[in-house]
Amino acid sequence: MDINSILRKDSISREDIISLLRIEDKKEIDLLFARACEIREQYLGNEIHLRGIIEFSNFCEQNCLYCGLRKGNGELRRYRMDDDLILNTAELITQRGIKTIVLQSGEDSKFSCESIYNIIRRIKSKGNTAITLSLGERKFTEYEVWKEAGADRYLLKHETSNPKLYSIYHQHQSLTARIKHLRFLKNAGYQIGSGNIIGLPHQTFEDIAGDILLCKRLDVDMASFSPYIPSPQTPYRNKKPADFLLTLKVMAAARIVLKQVHIPATTALATMDKNGRKMGLLAGANVIMPNFTPAVFSKRYRIYPHKKNDSDINKSLDELGRLARLFKLKISNSRGDSLKSAIVH
Numbered sequence: 001m002d003i004n005s006i007l008r009k010d011s012i013s014r015e016d017i018i019s020l021l022r023i024e025d026k027k028e029i030d031l032l033f034a035r036a037c038e039i040r041e042q043y044l045g046n047e048i049h050l051r052g053i054i055e056f057s058n059f060c061e062q063n064c065l066y067c068g069l070r071k072g073n074g075e076l077r078r079y080r081m082d083d084d085l086i087l088n089t090a091e092l093i094t095q096r097g098i099k100t101i102v103l104q105s106g107e108d109s110k111f112s113c114e115s116i117y118n119i120i121r122r123i124k125s126k127g128n129t130a131i132t133l134s135l136g137e138r139k140f141t142e143y144e145v146w147k148e149a150g151a152d153r154y155l156l157k158h159e160t161s162n163p164k165l166y167s168i169y170h171q172h173q174s175l176t177a178r179i180k181h182l183r184f185l186k187n188a189g190y191q192i193g194s195g196n197i198i199g200l201p202h203q204t205f206e207d208i209a210g211d212i213l214l215c216k217r218l219d220v221d222m223a224s225f226s227p228y229i230p231s232p233q234t235p236y237r238n239k240k241p242a243d244f245l246l247t248l249k250v251m252a253a254a255r256i257v258l259k260q261v262h263i264p265a266t267t268a269l270a271t272m273d274k275n276g277r278k279m280g281l282l283a284g285a286n287v288i289m290p291n292f293t294p295a296v297f298s299k300r301y302r303i304y305p306h307k308k309n310d311s312d313i314n315k316s317l318d319e320l321g322r323l324a325r326l327f328k329l330k331i332s333n334s335r336g337d338s339l340k341s342a343i344v345h
């Protein structure tokens, strides 16, 4: 089937997605990206959303083979931000008019259920800012307590939808458990985010198509597809980085399949290429996550090396404004909640 017919189909199959990922012809790639932008416009209008991220701890009890924060990395200088610094950073985000704060860390049980609860309460007491948690797998009872405290969203990527690969990358975790966490979070009332890493060892186009379709089955509100960047001090340090163009094709295919789901132009994309955020918008993304972590810590939040930093936040936000205008998009001043269901706040 020709690409144009696939792009116009109502229901896109696994085989169709694979055909989209295989496109090499420049004109067809342009068609793919144009269709992704058209669908973004149709379902999400011309607004893009900013989410301010705070990487508050780089301690991690997991050992994902691809990640520089893994427990087995003894060379990384670890840090935990204290509550007041987290709160001050959150305030910097809201002062910029950004209405979502993403609290991210390694899996760090030293941040107890109660301490996360208190941080959420303190941020929420200052206004109607959406809070996304991205803390890895925690106890189901903890998710409930944090929802009660006012957390709105949870970002927990499935990383790969292939159970065999999942068990290779995560020796003590299973895909089944990961999916259970995501379903629990959704049922508990969170807007959920999932997604994959593109270009990990052994991954095929079939696996990537499966990742997009798993996001659909999980009925995610946000889906993040980030390129793999090899990280020193990990078992995968000598593996090849992701193909940048393939990452863009995955994002565009995901936009076409998942429609109104929020899709970020990730920091990893911006790290791979200085035009990463721009290219991400061109491939149908509608979310950007500027990093507000104080520079001393952000440098040590080394999931992968040379991470794009927004330490000059004024400059970064100006650039994002310019980018938005370039694409005739507008930076939203709403919280950018999921458009999937009528969520009332």
Ligand code: SAH
Residues within 6 Å of the ligand: 066, 067, 068, 104, 105, 106, 107, 134, 135, 136, 137, 155, 156, 157, 159, 196, 197, 226, 227, 228, 229, 230, 231, 268, 303, 304
């Ligand atoms: N500990 C939490 C949140 C921090 S990790 C968690 O695992 O959910 C956030 C994301 O970084 C992970 O979901 C993973 O997709 C991504 N990541 C880790 N190592 C990476 C690498 N080397 N290249 C690209 N993305 C990576």
Ligand code: SF4
Residues within 6 Å of the ligand: 060, 061, 062, 063, 064, 067, 068, 069, 070, 071, 105, 106, 107, 136, 303
């Ligand atoms: Fe820890 Fe998350 Fe990195 Fe895995 S991906 S090692 S859970 S920080």
